[in-house]
Amino acid sequence: MNEKTLNANKLFANKSIECSVENCAYHCTGDKYCALDKITVAPNTPNPKEVAQTDCYNFRAVN
Numbered sequence: 266m267n268e269k270t271l272n273a274n275k276l277f278a279n280k281s282i283e284c285s286v287e288n289c290a291y292h293c294t295g296d297k298y299c300a301l302d303k304i305t306v307a308p309n310t311p312n313p314k315e316v317a318q319t320d321c322y323n324f325r326a327v328n
């Protein structure tokens with residue numbers, strides 16, 4: 266799926282990916298879910314121990 270298609274599906278709410286990052290370009294418009302079919306979550310530090318040490322790697326800030 267390319268980026269244009271992802272942006273076109275912002276009304277889609279993936280009920281398997283709850284998300285509150287409303288300033289992400291892939292956040293569902295008007296709902297608390299991601300609009301992508303799937304996401305990648307990965308550590309942002311070599312040995313994560315807290316939530317803050319993991320990231321959604323699909324995040325893209327709204328312009």
Ligand code: SF4
Pocket residue numbers: 282284285286289290291292293298299300301304321322323324325
């Ligand atoms: S791509 Fe990640 S940060 Fe963006 S709406 Fe989806 S789950 Fe949230």
